[in-house]
Amino acid sequence: MGRSGYLWAHEAYGVFPDIMTLAKPLAGGLSIGVVLTTERIAAAISSGDHGSTFAGGPLICHAALAVLDKIQKPEFLASVSKKGLYLKELLVQKLGGNSHVKEVRGLGLLVGIELDVSASALGDACRNSGLLILTAGKGNVVRLAPPLVTSEQELEQAADILSEYMPSLDGDTSN
Known part of the structure; x- marks a missing residue:
């Protein structure tokens, strides 16, 4: 996340994944796990199909939003x-x-x-x-x-x- 000089490294190569997983960098090193998908893939997933012990509670999600706010700035x-x-x-x-x-x-x-x-x-x-x-x-x-x-x-x-x-x-x- 941001390490490549792009928010997501795939942007440097013009490649756009259907599914992307993120973890600790999103929350500045704190335990979090996230799966990002295209709308087409998301339409194939129902509530409860995917779960994680690192999905993030309110505190971790707040930290992730703060990190994302900083890193995504051009x-x-x-x-x-x-x-x-x-x-x-x-x-x-x-x-x-x-x-x-x-x-x-x-x-x-x-x-x-x-x-x-x-x-x-x-x-x-x-x-x-x-x-x-x-x-x-x-x-x-x-x-x-x-x-x-x-x-x-x-x-x-x-x-x-x-x-x-x-x-x-x-x-x-x-x-």
């Missing part, structure tokens, strides 16, 4: 897109010369750094320095998913940490 989504482009530029600048980096890719604030080796050593080194990164793919992709409200300074700090610990991919743990 200026907020534009800031996510801008920060995502900035992050990718930083990563290409700081990591592009490393022989293990095959590609920096992503949309908005979901960015991947594909490596030609496992990213686990880099993940360990970054975690020890205070930067939490995830691995994806076959363990060779560093997945960055910073908060949507992250600052450019925080993105710079993350890129600096990644750059500093890239030697860990060669077994160098002196940092």
Whole structure:
């Protein structure tokens, strides 16, 4: 939700799903589950056909409305897109010369750094320095998913940490 710089990532590709499920991002990390459908699909579902323990009570639904009100604003989504482009530029600048980096890719604030080796050593080194990164793919992709409200300074700090610990991919743990 909003992470791609669009309210829904499918909008970036001109694809419109018949059914879409949402969960915790809708309520800012609180437990909620939602199913969105087209009118055609909704017409095939009767009351009681679908239920969920995470369907949301009044408090959680109020939180979801507050999150949706913030994230759906065009200026907020534009800031996510801008920060995502900035992050990718930083990563290409700081990591592009490393022989293990095959590609920096992503949309908005979901960015991947594909490596030609496992990213686990880099993940360990970054975690020890205070930067939490995830691995994806076959363990060779560093997945960055910073908060949507992250600052450019925080993105710079993350890129600096990644750059500093890239030697860990060669077994160098002196940092």
